[in-house]
Amino acid sequence: MPSSSSLVSPPVHPSRSAAAVPGSAIRDLLRLTETPAVLSMAGGLPATELIPAQRIADATAAAVGDRDLLQYTASAGLRRTRESIARHEAVAPEQVLVTHGSQQALSLLAAALVDPGDVVVVDDPVYVGAMQVFASVGADIRGLPLTEKGIDVSLLARWCADGLRPTIVHTVTAFHNPGGVSADAARRRDLAELADRHGFWVIDDDPYGRLRFRGDVPAPTRSFGDRVITLGSASKILAPALRVGWLIAPPQVVALVERLRQSADLCGSALCQAVVGDLLDDTDWLSAHIAAVAGAYSRRAHALVAALDDVFGEAIETSVPDGGMFCWARLPGVDTTALLDAAVGHGVAYVPGQAFSVRRDLSDRLRLSFATLTEDQLRTAAGRLHAATAAG
Incomplete structure (x- = not known):
């Protein structure tokens, strides 16, 4: 049996449908920011610490005992x-x-x-x-x-x-x-x-x-x-x-x-x-759980928007979220794709707006997720983003 080092990968000719699918800049970016030194606002992930692990464990334990569910x-x-x-x-x-x-x-x-x-x-x-x-x-x-x-x-x-x-x-x-x-x-x-x-x-x-x-x-x-x-x-x-x-x-x-x-x-x-x-x-548990998650996200969204306003002033335009996990921002005159390397170097990550474009020029936009960072981390992240912009 040949060793893995001697295997030669055959050429792959993708179908037209496979070739038509664009790559995800978000997935590529996540691989670059998987380090504790980087405060990432790039991923669309819910907050891990707010996942109801024990309640899920209890429900799983009850379900796994039912052979019909296997x-x-x-x-x-x-x-x-x-x-x-x-x-x-x-x-x-x-x-x-x-x-x-x-x-x-x-x-x-x-x-x-x-x-x-x-x-x-x-x-x-x-x-x-x-x-x-x-x-x-x-x-x-x-x-x-x-x-x-x-x-x-x-x-x-x-x-x-x-x-x-x-x-x-x-x-x-x-x-x-x-x-x-x-x-x-x-x-x-x-x-x-x-x-x-x-x-x-x-x-x-x-x-x-x-x-x-x-x-x-x-x-x-x-x-x-x-x-x-x-x-x-x-x-x-x-x-x-x-x-x-x-x-x-x-x-x-x-x-x-x-x-x-x-x-x-x-x-x-x-x-x-x-x-x-x-x-x-x-339903009573679920309502309380969702209210707790939404409450945490509300505080985080407010902390991020306020911090961006503090450090950038009129140099940034931001959406003010009413819910969800994302803030959409604009830095007029800044190419956020070109800025990304400097931002990661300063210890912060986001998704450049152009990654979400169909036809429009979104090169000065960026998506920021406030879900996975604490309020203090979001304030630090806003400062790092400003420092990266100033350095550029």
Whole structure:
């Protein structure tokens, strides 16, 4: 048997769909910042110390004693977990399909609904995972410039009036990644009504909506129309390692995605789904847990925005988050991609805005996550970022 050192890797010729998928600058950046010396605001990770490890351990211990939960389950997900999610989201269980994280839901929907060349409209700046998914199915991706109040429904309506016929419009209506902004009820209603009028599907990607720490909770986009698909996730409110997400859609869409899912991984983990169902059904505990997480994020967001204002003054423009995990900032006249090496050298990391661009010039923007650092660390990180900018 040849040793590993004598093996020669054969050439790999990627398929057109694989070659079309852009790399993730965020994943590449995370590898560069995995050192204690760097205060990283780059990752979109929830705070590890706020993950309810003991409650998850208790639910796992209860579930693992049930042999049925160590068996395959239905492709649509464990029935009792679908029912738990349905109660959590105030929908019927037939509208729910449980997936291996919400990213799988997005990937399956793209494969189920989009043919090569179909127009898909996304926010610009875009959630990078959506860009990768729609590129993989050969979509004609159009970037809709994000506004300070979320998706620009007025511009989308003009595009449709001029003859554009998207198959899907993908948006993050609550605490946008990376933009940090949210769409209010009126904008959600207008989007759903536009979808009904022109026959496209809205994918409302909503992993952060429960993490609101200021303002009123708007009605979900799906409440305003019949062509809205909602994506949800346990990753941001419970734990990423559980890998449980879901989609909420009309039953005919659920059935289509369920059939397609059988060619991907057959089904998810009944064990993990049972754990998530247990936690979602423990409503008093869950409400207190989410309130604690949102409270911590509120303090961290305030600390970051205040620190940036203190050290940069008028040299920086920042979004003021109402929830979620991200602050979107602008440093006019600064190329944040070029600045990144100096910033890492000063012990701080972020994601340059251009990593989220579809067509727009976002070279002076940067995404900052406040979720994983303490308030004191965020103040230090803001100072380091300013020092890197001044040195450049």
